[in-house]
Amino acid sequence: xxxxxxxxxxFGRFTAVNGLSFSAAKGEVLGFLGPNxxxxxxxxxxxxxxIPATRGTAVVAGHxxxxxxxxxxxxxxxxxxxPPLYPEMTVFDYLEFVARIKGVPRERRKARVDExxxxxxxxxxxxxxxxxxxxxxxxxxxxxxxxxxxxEVLILDEPTAGLDPKQINETRALIxxxxxxxxxxxxxxxxxxxxxTCDRVVIINKGSVVAQxxxxxxxxxxxxxxxxxxxxxxxxxxxxxxxxxxxxxxxADTVRGEGDVLTYRLSVEPGREVRRELAARLVRAEHGLxxxxxxxxxxxxxxxxxxxxxxxxxxx
Amino acid sequence: xxNVANLWALARREVQSNFASPVAxxxxxxxALFFGFLFYIYLEDFIxxxxxxxxxxxxxxxxxxxxxxxxxxxxTAWFLLFVIPLLTMRSFAEEIRTGTIELLLTSxxxxxxxxxxxxxxxxxxxxxxxxxxxxxxAILFFFGDPEWKTLxxxxxxxxxxxSALISLGLVFSSLSKNxxxxxxxxLGAFLFLGFFQSAENWAGAAASYITYLxxxxxxxxxxxxxxxxxxxxxxxxxxxxxxxxxxQSLESLRWxx
Numbered sequence: 274x275x276x277x278x279x280x281x282x283x284f285g286r287f288t289a290v291n292g293l294s295f296s297a298a299k300g301e302v303l304g305f306l307g308p309n310x311x312x313x314x315x316x317x318x319x320x321x322x323x324i325p326a327t328r329g330t331a332v333v334a335g336h337x338x339x340x341x342x343x344x345x346x347x348x349x350x351x352x353x354x355x356p357p358l359y360p361e362m363t364v365f366d367y368l369e370f371v372a373r374i375k376g377v378p379r380e381r382r383k384a385r386v387d388e389x390x391x392x393x394x395x396x397x398x399x400x401x402x403x404x405x406x407x408x409x410x411x412x413x414x415x416x417x418x419x420x421x422x423x424x425e426v427l428i429l430d431e432p433t434a435g436l437d438p439k440q441i442n443e444t445r446a447l448i449x450x451x452x453x454x455x456x457x458x459x460x461x462x463x464x465x466x467x468x469x470t471c472d473r474v475v476i477i478n479k480g481s482v483v484a485q486x487x488x489x490x491x492x493x494x495x496x497x498x499x500x501x502x503x504x505x506x507x508x509x510x511x512x513x514x515x516x517x518x519x520x521x522x523x524x525a526d527t528v529r530g531e532g533d534v535l536t537y538r539l540s541v542e543p544g545r546e547v548r549r550e551l552a553a554r555l556v557r558a559e560h561g562l563x564x565x566x567x568x569x570x571x572x573x574x575x576x577x578x579x580x581x582x583x584x585x586x587x588x589x
Numbered sequence: 590x591x592n593v594a595n596l597w598a599l600a601r602r603e604v605q606s607n608f609a610s611p612v613a614x615x616x617x618x619x620x621a622l623f624f625g626f627l628f629y630i631y632l633e634d635f636i637x638x639x640x641x642x643x644x645x646x647x648x649x650x651x652x653x654x655x656x657x658x659x660x661x662x663x664x665t666a667w668f669l670l671f672v673i674p675l676l677t678m679r680s681f682a683e684e685i686r687t688g689t690i691e692l693l694l695t696s697x698x699x700x701x702x703x704x705x706x707x708x709x710x711x712x713x714x715x716x717x718x719x720x721x722x723x724x725x726x727a728i729l730f731f732f733g734d735p736e737w738k739t740l741x742x743x744x745x746x747x748x749x750x751x752s753a754l755i756s757l758g759l760v761f762s763s764l765s766k767n768x769x770x771x772x773x774x775x776l777g778a779f780l781f782l783g784f785f786q787s788a789e790n791w792a793g794a795a796a797s798y799i800t801y802l803x804x805x806x807x808x809x810x811x812x813x814x815x816x817x818x819x820x821x822x823x824x825x826x827x828x829x830x831x832x833x834x835x836x837q838s839l840e841s842l843r844w845x846x
Contacts, residue, residue, distance in 0.1 A: 321695040324843050346697040357692035359602070361609035373598035374696045418692070 274299045274426060274456040275320070280329030282315050282480075289315040291480040292329070297473070299425075302452040304471030305460035308580055312480040313460040314354055317430050320458070321351040334425045347376055350424035350455075354431055356415025360404025364395060364414055367403055368421050375422035389417040393447065409440040416447065420455075427451060429459040433466060445470050464573050478580045500568035501539040501548065502528070506561030509535055515558045521545040534563065595698055599706025603680070604713050613714060616675050620718045623668050628725045631661045653735040654814060662743045662812045665722075666805055669751055670779040676714055677758025678772035680707045681835075685766040685842070694843065704759060704835040711755045719747060739814030746811020749824035753804060754779060756831025763838040779804075 275297040282290040290312040297303040305313050318324045320331050322338045322345060331338045336345035359367060368386045377385050390396045393413040398406060403414060412432065419427055432448060433441045448470050451457055461467060467474050468488055475485040484491055505512045509527060516525040516537060523540040530536045541547055548565060555562045607613040635657040641648035651657075684690040693703050729735050761775040762768070785803035800806050804827065807820040 318691075323691055323695050343697045343699070346695060349695070351691075351695045353688060353691045353695075355688050357687075357689040359606060359689060360687075361606050362602075366605075370598060370602050371692070371696075374595055374693070374698060376595070376697055379594075 274334060276332040278330055280319055280326040280331055282319060283327045289480055293482055295475045295482060295485055297456050297458060299456055300453045301473060302457045302471045304467035304474045305458060306467050306474055307462065307477040309462055311477045314430055317428050317460060321349055321428055322346050348425045350419030350427045352415045352419045352429045352432060356411050358403040358411060358414060360402065362403055363400050364403055365399040368417055371418045372421045377422050385421050389421045392420060393417040408435050412436060425456060427455045427457045431460055464576055476576060499541045499543055501541055502536060502566055502568060503539060504536045504564035505555060506534045506563055508533065512560055515554060519547055519551050519554055521547045595702055596706050596709065600709035600713060603707055603710025607714055612675060612679060616672055617718060620672055621721050624665060624722050627661055627664050631657050653733050654739040658735060658740060658743060659812045662747060666747060666750055666808050669754065670783050673751060673754040673758055674772040674775035676711050677755055677762050677775060678768040680711060680759055681763035682765050682768040682771045700839045701836045704832055704839060707759055708756060708832060712752050715751045715755060742814045742816050743812045746808050750804060750808050753824045753827040756828045759835040760831055760838055763835055
């Protein structure tokens with residue numbers, strides 16, 4: 274549904290996006306994850322035809338955005354970083370206006386506007402002026418605006434930015450429900466958002482893709498170690514020696530605790546089950562084993578690793 | 590067909606947005622006030638000259654079209670140089686400032702359609718300004734008998750003149766995200782165009798060329814009641830150029846990012 278190959282965008286001497294390639298299948302929710310300034314917004318602006326790429330192609334719903342912009346744009350719904358509302362229009366008039374310029378035929382316009390209002394739960398503000406709405410409502414009107422012409426592709430730039438926790442949950446649920454009918458690309462710099470809403474993740478940093486795949490495949494791909502947390506009663510030095518002598522343990526450190534009751538964090542070779550042996554060994558050494566549990570590798574670790582492993586470049 | 594619907598939607602939103610802000614009312618009010626004032630001055634002068642209280646002392650044989658309406662429309666044109674910048678300053682500048690331009694530029698519209706929609710919206714507002722003056726004109730028809738054909742030519746001239754200014758105003762509005770800056774630059778450019786009319790006083794040999802460029806100069810024949818194709822072509826070219834430059838400027842907005 275979306276096929277991006279080798280897009281590069283240069284602003285003067287600054288390269289905002291550098292040879293970016295990725296794709297999204299029909300009905301998929303694709304997360305675009307990266308730190309601020311990674312090139313997420315630039316990429317989305319290229320995808321929606323707001324700005325042209327310096328090099329490379331973007332094909333959306335079967336139409337190249339540069340050579341067939343009108344056909345492509347008809348199939349794209351776009352929520353920019355800040356919702357593009359006209360403060361002097363009522364929500365209903367605004368959505369009707371957007372439906373018109375997006376080419377929704379007259380006889381279907383009202384039904385489409387009503388459906389978007391309902392889908393985004395903003396029916397109660399339909400006659401209010403857009404300029405008087407709270408941030409949460411503005412954002413939802415922004416999403417309704419992107420939906421009004423039943424686009425095959427939805428592109429949402431930081432859809433939950435600036436919302437309160439309750440609104441964030443509602444918006445995420447809404448986006449989740451949009452997958453399937455629509456192909457959704459959303460950008461965010463918030464990790465849990467990707468885990469909760471997306472089928473697939475593209476992590477970008479400094480304008481390039483540094484990793485992509487399903488959430489689980491990324492975790493597998495980047496797993497270098499698993500972690501165990503062990504709470505043991507016993508003299509620190511002895512316990513550490515015991516822990517380190519276990520086969521498969523790469524490193525052990527004290528993380529917290531006081532006196533003789535301390536919690537240690539062990540990195541273990543991936544795929545190695547050492548908990549049973551470790552427990553036996555600690556008991557044999559007459560230390561008091563008070564707790565033992567495995568920490569999963571989280572996407573957060575993957576993210577921090579791929580984003581910070583890049584050599585430090587100068588800030589744009 | 591779809592194109593016409595798009596244009597209509599854009600133009601209508603433009604008009605509604607103008608009437609939702611104080612701008613439309615301020616502009617219409619100012620214009621009505623000023624036109625009324627000019628109307629009174631010229632009518633007063635016309636009557637006193639006709640009754641022999643003018644400069645020459647003796648009653649003059651006067652023509653309502655040539656000795657009053659012509660000057661009224663001419664002065665109105667000069668006033669428009671100041672008013673039109675207020676009509677066009679918001680059009681693109683405000684959309685660039687608030688980010689709604691991103692909605693327009695990612696919709697299935699060509700850049701030219703967007704410009705044309707804005708243009709039609711502003712022209713509509715300008716036509717409603719002119720419509721206000723029908724009240725004054727009606728008074729003249731009630732008490733006198735001006736030639737309607739001559740008058741119509743004058744109004745056609747004003748319409749072309751105003752539309753030309755609007756097309757240029759759009760160019761300047763698309764260059765800035767600050768509507769005040771847009772208005773000031775537009776006004777400056779307009780005054781230049783008006784100033785060109787006086788070229789014979791300062792430009793020497795090139796005077797006739799510079800005068801030809803003057804937007805106010807070409808209104809002269811219209812207000813006399815003469816529709817000269819050269820003047821019509823001048824204004825249409827002016828409008829075409831203004832729309833073309835606005836489209837180019839809008840496109841460059843995409844490159845500037």
